[in-house]
Amino acid sequence: MTNLDSPTAAIARLTDSASALDAADPLAAYRAEFLDTPGVVAYLDGNSLGRPLRATRCSLDRFVEDEWSARLIRGWDERWMSQPCAVGDRIASVLLGAAPGQTVVGDSTSVLIYKLVRAAIAAAPAGRDEIVVDTDNFPTDRFIVQGIADELGVTLRWIETDLLHGPQPRDVAAVAGPRTALVLLSHVSYRSAAIADMGAITAIAHEAGALMMWDLCHSAGAVPTELDAHGVDFAVGCTYKFLNGGPGAPAFAYVRAGLIGDIEQPVHGWMGAADPFEMGFAYTPAAGIGRMLSGTPAILAMQPMQDMLALLERAGIQAVRDKSIALTGFVLDFYDAVLEHLGFRLDSPRDATLRGAHVTLGHDQARELTAALWKQGVIPDFRTPNGIRVGLSPLSTSFAEVCAGLARLAGLAER
Numbered sequence: 001m002t003n004l005d006s007p008t009a010a011i012a013r014l015t016d017s018a019s020a021l022d023a024a025d026p027l028a029a030y031r032a033e034f035l036d037t038p039g040v041v042a043y044l045d046g047n048s049l050g051r052p053l054r055a056t057r058c059s060l061d062r063f064v065e066d067e068w069s070a071r072l073i074r075g076w077d078e079r080w081m082s083q084p085c086a087v088g089d090r091i092a093s094v095l096l097g098a099a100p101g102q103t104v105v106g107d108s109t110s111v112l113i114y115k116l117v118r119a120a121i122a123a124a125p126a127g128r129d130e131i132v133v134d135t136d137n138f139p140t141d142r143f144i145v146q147g148i149a150d151e152l153g154v155t156l157r158w159i160e161t162d163l164l165h166g167p168q169p170r171d172v173a174a175v176a177g178p179r180t181a182l183v184l185l186s187h188v189s190y191r192s193a194a195i196a197d198m199g200a201i202t203a204i205a206h207e208a209g210a211l212m213m214w215d216l217c218h219s220a221g222a223v224p225t226e227l228d229a230h231g232v233d234f235a236v237g238c239t240y241k242f243l244n245g246g247p248g249a250p251a252f253a254y255v256r257a258g259l260i261g262d263i264e265q266p267v268h269g270w271m272g273a274a275d276p277f278e279m280g281f282a283y284t285p286a287a288g289i290g291r292m293l294s295g296t297p298a299i300l301a302m303q304p305m306q307d308m309l310a311l312l313e314r315a316g317i318q319a320v321r322d323k324s325i326a327l328t329g330f331v332l333d334f335y336d337a338v339l340e341h342l343g344f345r346l347d348s349p350r351d352a353t354l355r356g357a358h359v360t361l362g363h364d365q366a367r368e369l370t371a372a373l374w375k376q377g378v379i380p381d382f383r384t385p386n387g388i389r390v391g392l393s394p395l396s397t398s399f400a401e402v403c404a405g406l407a408r409l410a411g412l413a414e415r
C-alpha cells in the first residue's frame with residue numbers, strides 16, 4: 001500500500017509512473033519547442049516566468065531585420081499600430097472565450113488594473129462608491145485599489161478570504177449591494193491556485209447592480225475562461241507567465257463590448273485617442289478597445305507571446321488544461337505517498353476542478369528548502385508565510401521533471 005512504502009520505494013514507484021505518464025502524454029512533443037537551460041533539473045516556476053521558446057530567438061531576429069530595420073518608421077502604419085488589438089484578439093479567441101474587439105495588449109497588469117478600476121468607478125451610477133476586494137488578492141491588485149480609494153474617497157469592502165479555497169460566491173453575496181460599484185477578484189489564487197467560480201460570482205455582482213472585473217494572471221494560458229458567456233465586464237492578465245512573453249512583457253485588458261463606448265480611462269495619451277496623428281488640441285478617445293492605450297505600445301515586447309499563442313492554438317487550450325490537471329494531480333500523488341510523511345501540508349485544493357496550474361506545499365522550513373532546491377537546479381518559488389509553490393506550465397513541463405524535483409525536495413526534508 002502506498003502509505004506503507006518506504007520513501008525510497010514510493011519514489012521508485014512514482015518515477016515509473018512519471019515515465020508512463022510522459023509516454024502517454026499527447027502534448028509531450030511540445031517540450032522540445034522550449035530552450036533547454038543548462039543546470040536546471042526541474043523548472044517549477046513557469047507560472048512566474050515562462051521559459052523561452054526556440055522559435056522566439058528566430059522571431060526576435062526576424063523582427064529586428066524584417067520589420068524594425070527594413071521598415072523603420074513605416075512599420076507603425078504597416079503593422080505595429082494594429083498589433084495591440086490584433087494580439088489582444090488572438091489571446092481572446094485562443095484563451096479567454098471572448099469575441100474580437102474587446103481585448104488589447106497594453107501596459108503592465110498593475111497599470112491596466114489602475115486604468116480599468118478608475119474607468120469602472122467613473123462609469124458607476126451615482127451613489128455607488130464601494131469596491132469589493134479580497135484580503136488575499138495579489139499585492140499589486142490590493143495596493144492599486146487602496147491607492148484609488150485614497151485618491152477618490154471610495155470605500156473598500158474587504159472579503160476575508162480563506163487562504164486555501166479563495167473567495168467564494170457567498171463571500172461576495174454578503175458584501176455586494178446597492179453601494180457596490182465594482183467587484184475585483186483573481187480567477188486563480190496566486191497563493192493556493194484555488195479557482196473562483198467566475199459564473200456564480202459574476203452573476204452575484206450583476207444582481208447587486210455592480211460591475212465585475214477578473215484578474216486572469218494565473219489563468220491565461222493554463223485555465224480556460226468564458227468571459228463573454230459569463231458577461232464579465234473587465235479582465236486583465238499577464239503574458240510573461242503561461243504566455244511565455246519574457247520578463248516584463250505587456251499585459252492584456254478585456255472590456256465587454258457593450259461597455260467600451262461608455263468607459264473612459266484616466267490616462268489620456270495620444271495612442272488611445274481616436275486619431276493619434278490628427279495631433280489635435282483636445283483628447284477624444286478611440287471608439288474601440290484601443291481607448292485603453294495611453295502611450296506608444298511595447299511592440300518589441302509583444303513578439304515572444306505570439307510564438308506561445310501559436311503553440312497554444314495548435315495544442316488547444318482544453319488539452320492544455322487536461323495536462324495541467326494531470327501534472328498537478330501527479331504532485332498530489334507524490335504528496336500523499338511521500339511528502340505528507342515528511343512534515344509537508346497541502347495548501348492547494350484537492351478537487352481538480354477547483355485547482356489551477358500550481359500546487360502549494362506548506363512546510364515550516366519552506367524558505368530554507370526552496371533556497372536549497374535552487375542550489376540543486378530545482379526551481380519552484382517560495383511564497384509567504386511558508387509555502388513552496390510548484391508551478392507547472394503544461395506545455396514545457398514533463399512528469400519526469402516534476403518527479404525528479406520533488407524527489408530532491410523529499411531528500412532535503414528527510415535530513
Ligand SMILES: *Cc1c(COP(=O)(O)O)cnc(C)c1O
Nearest residue numbers: 108109110138140186190215217
Ligand atoms: C503576476 C501577477 C500580477 C503582476 O502584475 P505586474 O504589473 O505584471 O507586475 C498581478 N496580479 C496577479 C494576480 C499576478 O499573479
